[in-house]
Amino acid sequence: MALNKTLLLFFVLFSCSCIPVQGPRNSARSQEASEATPSKSASVPLAPIAPTASMPGPIVAAPAITPTPATLSSPITKTYTKSYLPSKTSITNPERGLYSQTTLSDTTPGKIKTLAGTGLTLMRLLVNLPRVTTLPSSLFNSLENAFLASRQYGIKSILRFRYSVSSSDGDAPLWMIEGHIEDLAPLMQKYADVISTFEAGFIGAWGEWHSSTNDLSNTQDRAAVLHSMLTNFPQDSFIQIRTPMYKKDVLNYLANFPDSETFPRRIGHYNDCFLASDSDYGTYASPVSSWKDFIAKEGATLPVGGETCRVYAPRTNCQTALFEMAMLGWDQLHQDYNLDVINIFKAQGCWNEIKDRLGYQFQLGSMKLVTTALAGDKMELSLSVNSRGFATTFKKRPLLVVLYNETRSYKFSTSIDTRTWFPGKLTSQSTTITIPKEVIPGIYRLGIMLPDPSEELASNSRFSIRFSNEGTWDGNSGINILFDGIEIFEK
Template sequence: MKRTLSAVVALGAGLLLAGLAGAPAGAATAGAAAPDNRSVTTYEPSTENIANPERGFYHSTETHYRADGSGYTPFKLDTLRKWREQEHITQVLRVFYLEKFAGTDQIDPAYLDLLRADFATARAAGLKVIVRFAYAQPKDDFPYLPPYGDAPRERVLKHISQLAPVLRANTDVIATVQAGFIGLWGEGYYTDYFAADPSNPGVLTSRDWANRRAVFSALLRALPKTRTIDVRTMQMKQKTLDRPSGTEGALTAEEAFSGSPASRIGHHNDCFLASADDFGTFLSDPITLDQEYLAQETQFVPIGGETCGVDAPRSEWDSAKAEMTRYHYSYLNTDYNHSVLDSWGDNIEEARQRLGYRFRLTEGEFTNAVRPGHSFDVDLTLHNDGWASPYNPRSVELILAGEHKSYTVNVPSDPRRWAAGTDAEISAKVCANVPPGQYRLMLNLPDPESRLHSQQAMPGGTASYNSAYAIQLANNGVWQPETGYNDLGQTLVVGPHEASTSSCGGALHPQPTKR
């Protein structure tokens, strides 16, 4: 097993836990003892469709706010919980239609309260929201004719400013934000104000692009740097950043996750597989430039969307799988287009498993016993069987679960870099500044947002657990649903204290007890 040990990592604060010391059935197989007081464990893969956050199929929802204040349909908690529990769906697209505000600068405070309530409901259900704002849907059947009903640039910017506090306060349950606002459905094409000639919206002037750039930039500023926006075509990002298509203009590994505009603009394709260019999604000449651009980009930013029409054989499974692999798809609409999705037959199960990331342990190498105040090693190999990696920040923690107390080690590794189809190495040298005893080793991949972290302090000095937003590894028997931890199938023995000149030091701090 590859060994890339980091510097000694001090144990974090102590935390009282209960019921974690038992080994899960079928979780791991211990191999022969390795040299130097070490052992090797191999792990059994799972074929389960896992409800992991920020990935997979989504349900599409929309709500309205018309001139008289009618049309808003709040999220229903029971419905969201049913989707999660019965379908393993962990995210929903929410299109917020702002019909009333297309003609006024001021958003009603009551409307902002409705948004807050929807985010709170999603949080209670254990889901995240893919957000989009729009002003208009078509009034008539195709061909669509102006006026379309969207809002001018300055009004859009004022609305984004008023929405920003709500978005920032609920960032924890926002997966990503589709750029929206411009044109029918918020998809940026049929628009009254962002094309010089609304009856010919495919022709855009430099002023039109400047207006669009202002909207995208305002939306980026409205969100914290940990969140992305997704644009409808690659050209929208290229024009916003003044970068060419092809790999020359695409986001690089060095730029990724830096907080720059380039690192925070992803993509959504709402006519996936519908034609050779996905109805104008791929606009470069030759088309291969945009294809190469997207394949490079989406290693580091999200892409999702929906299918919108049958175009056999391109919309059939073999082609769909190849493109979701190449473009690192993280999310896809389960509600549309059913003719396309149904054509995939039983292969839909593979899509359910592989959209986004899918991490599984393959091997672990561990120190078996250590004296208090001395260091021990943990080396893990995981494989990503998914088509993408996580696109939002994600913490990595090693948990030492003792009979009476447990301790947390923060491991400096970034799951956003655990690329699709590759192995990831997690290595830590940890200072065992804990009392003598036996400690079960766990891996925790929690959401770093405080309200969603798998372990939370509660009033009165207690603690609660939120496993809905932690990552479950694709291995049989490792998942601990009560806490959101993954049991590594290894017990570390911390022996009696002995005098030594090579201790690694460290201090413990009490944490809340388990509720």
């Protein structure tokens, strides 16, 4: 019996000596926090957060449970590579795509709201001017109301001023046109943010620079009107001209004028009889191929658009439309005219492709970055972007990298210029940001913003560029979300 008790006591003592001793829970969690692999944001519940001073408006939150700074004290460098899925739906973006046409007299805030509700970001606004010395105040009031509604609902205008509304209607003398341009200039400056482009109107039938009843259908008078628009309207605005021959002639005439070197890159093109004949009803002189080449050399980075006007069997088909829109860099197309032509596009199956590819359409390919950093450190971001549109952006706009979570946001400017993302190309870009020394340690999201360049619209997400990808867009803030789980540590 004594021997049994001795054996039992020995067994108990031996068993106790084999039980592992646990350390403090907090140190174990700290180790887990520093060694964990970044997880995808889809697995973490998100919640809306309040606006901050540096990030106006509501934005989608970082993970609802954020580690405290105490758990983020031992960074381990982690490099992460991610590929992005293309969007399954059509993406709308500012200053590109289909447009609807309206006259100023028929344009109300309600109509602009309706157009925006259909997914349009453009409208062609035709302003019929009276042949009077002094324009009425009612015209300025109507224009201002249209521009204010455009800001509210996310629409920009392709703006054409004209006196003639038919082939037999009269235009105005040159002195009156130049006076009206000067009178309109202050309002054009004030609302430049919602004017996508001007069309070089004023002269002739429909404002298309032909059939003038005041003998203005000549290079000298056309150049005078264009020069008045270039110098009185916003200096960073674009003016679309009816034929490439007009552009060449007026630029030659204006070659010795002050600032003439800036004029070519501000003058784009529009064609209001696309595919209507071998010359598109006089849009191109002979040889037609040379004048198409004239536009093709600059069309990707200048505004190009217009409408169809009739069916012409040899050219009115999907194959020709897609080929020429890609070659000439089309940005805009009138969706309501000519319906016979548009119905052919729909029947032959290219209408949706035309809608998707007009202008720029940027698709994220892949991203690589280091997902851990100390406050004050530099962080490099590498991206590949596929340009799927017929063109690229013709206006320069900022590209910002945004680091944000539930309580803080930081924006970083870059030198990346989307105008170099040429159609049909896969572009690789890298940028380096410096994490602020005063950053609050924690978990952050990383995103990209391409806001409107104007101060008035910069915080309006309706005017921000969206990448054509699945699961990256935050429509409230205008941020394209690249990664959720950046760890910032105290230095």
